[in-house]
Amino acid sequence: MAIMYALKSSDNEIFEVEQKVIEQSETIKKMIEDGAATGEIPLQVSSKTLAKVLEWCKQRQHKTVENENDDNKGKRKKERDEDDDIKEWENKFSDELKADKDVLFDLLLASNYLDLPALLSFLCQLVADMVAGKMPEEIRRMFNIENDFTPEEEKAITAEHGWAFQP
Amino acid sequence: MEDEKNGRKKSRISDEMDSDRLSNLPDSLIYHILSLMDTKYAVRTCILSKKWTNHWTHVHSLNFNHRSFNRNFSFEKFIRHILRQRKPLNLCRLSFQSYSTSSSVENRIVNYAKSRRVEELETNSTDLCSSISKLQTLSCIKVCNSQITKSFNLASLNTLQLSEVGIYSDDDNVDFFSGCSNLENLFLNGCRVDKNIFKISAPRLVNLSISSSKYCAIPKIKLVLSTPRLKFFNFSGKYVQVSCIGKFPALDEVNIYMCPPYVRAGTKISKQECILDVLRVAEILHNAKSLKISWNCTKGSWNGAILDPNFRNCNCEAEQGFKGGMV
Numbered sequence: 160m161a162i163m164y165a166l167k168s169s170d171n172e173i174f175e176v177e178q179k180v181i182e183q184s185e186t187i188k189k190m191i192e193d194g195a196a197t198g199e200i201p202l203q204v205s206s207k208t209l210a211k212v213l214e215w216c217k218q219r220q221h222k223t224v225e226n227e228n229d230d231n232k233g234k235r236k237k238e239r240d241e242d243d244d245i246k247e248w249e250n251k252f253s254d255e256l257k258a259d260k261d262v263l264f265d266l267l268l269a270s271n272y273l274d275l276p277a278l279l280s281f282l283c284q285l286v287a288d289m290v291a292g293k294m295p296e297e298i299r300r301m302f303n304i305e306n307d308f309t310p311e312e313e314k315a316i317t318a319e320h321g322w323a324f325q326p
Numbered sequence: 327m328e329d330e331k332n333g334r335k336k337s338r339i340s341d342e343m344d345s346d347r348l349s350n351l352p353d354s355l356i357y358h359i360l361s362l363m364d365t366k367y368a369v370r371t372c373i374l375s376k377k378w379t380n381h382w383t384h385v386h387s388l389n390f391n392h393r394s395f396n397r398n399f400s401f402e403k404f405i406r407h408i409l410r411q412r413k414p415l416n417l418c419r420l421s422f423q424s425y426s427t428s429s430s431v432e433n434r435i436v437n438y439a440k441s442r443r444v445e446e447l448e449t450n451s452t453d454l455c456s457s458i459s460k461l462q463t464l465s466c467i468k469v470c471n472s473q474i475t476k477s478f479n480l481a482s483l484n485t486l487q488l489s490e491v492g493i494y495s496d497d498d499n500v501d502f503f504s505g506c507s508n509l510e511n512l513f514l515n516g517c518r519v520d521k522n523i524f525k526i527s528a529p530r531l532v533n534l535s536i537s538s539s540k541y542c543a544i545p546k547i548k549l550v551l552s553t554p555r556l557k558f559f560n561f562s563g564k565y566v567q568v569s570c571i572g573k574f575p576a577l578d579e580v581n582i583y584m585c586p587p588y589v590r591a592g593t594k595i596s597k598q599e600c601i602l603d604v605l606r607v608a609e610i611l612h613n614a615k616s617l618k619i620s621w622n623c624t625k626g627s628w629n630g631a632i633l634d635p636n637f638r639n640c641n642c643e644a645e646q647g648f649k650g651g652m653v
Binding site: 260264268271279284286287291292295298299303304305307308313317320322324325326 | 344345346347348349351352355358359360362363364366367369370371372373374375376378379395396397400403404407
């Protein structure tokens, strides 16, 4: 029987999770090792975000377990299929986040707090891809960034960085 | 997941965020995000708002790509500005894709990367490759579509990946990787080798993967392995002769898929010789826990082997305990 832990979200919802799944979080792993994790583990993450985090962790865990159990026959083909499955899953996951950026940023902060490097990199890359190649006005609109430059200031700063604005 | 569905319903209203959550991220996350894109676009965030003016100067990685610029002149000017204005921080990763960059700029990049203790490098630049040994802090290198004429001499290198790279040298005895005493992973994809003997000696190599050398200039190339810690060996592509110096006591998994070499007019290689060689490889690698050797004759220039009809697609597979007694 797998060892289970109870995680408590900031809005007091309890999530029962396998130790292996949750140990991907360095923060929680440390809490468990320090013996601080008796009973419920309280986390500064909302239930909605935590559910999303666990969705990611379970998918990752699933992937590693399958690889361990693999025998060699037909491994290559199987690996390819699995890679395709993971890609598809990740695409769906990122499409959802792009559609609801509040969830995206909640998740970004949670992965930083929980110390989940793989999820953090994945999300940062997602945001980087959303920003790269877009016009400033488009980026501001997408992320609700207020342009606090006066037109003169904006002109000056563009001129100062002219070398980066050449085609 | 029920909780998730409920959660999503609740906040579905907010497709438009009302606060600027990107700018309010901790600075370290913003630097991380800016490090993951073409540096040109990272700099361009300076005009988003006052807060963003200097964020780009903190990037931990640089990504230079000539394709982001119409003219080489603009590309080089851009690089010079970046190297001057970036904060004096260590460099995690440098990606440099160039078409024809002047050597003075490439020198500057190398010197900069050296002083900033670069850890990872990805490039297609032949010039940069020739001075790669100056970058002693590198632990990971990826080279694509380039040429290598000098041996690597990087003590801290852990992973090296060469894709579509020409490996050339006048000296037949040159040992390209022996100076990398800590190299554990070596991947060669579609590399061209113009030597009769291609030696791979690396005392700590664990993972070796060689795939499809499309244009092997010498049809009768001999691959010599001196890799005492080898655990995983993957080979797929045209026939090469494999031999080894020393043994492979730690060998775990071997996958070899060979097809016949291109035979040029005037070159003599008998199929019999090739097949016997492949079987010799099986003997050399016999202590692997899993050994898989496939020899494909159907697509090559010879239709079928002459030794025995069974060798038409000789496929010897063995799990644990295979004793290399195939011949």
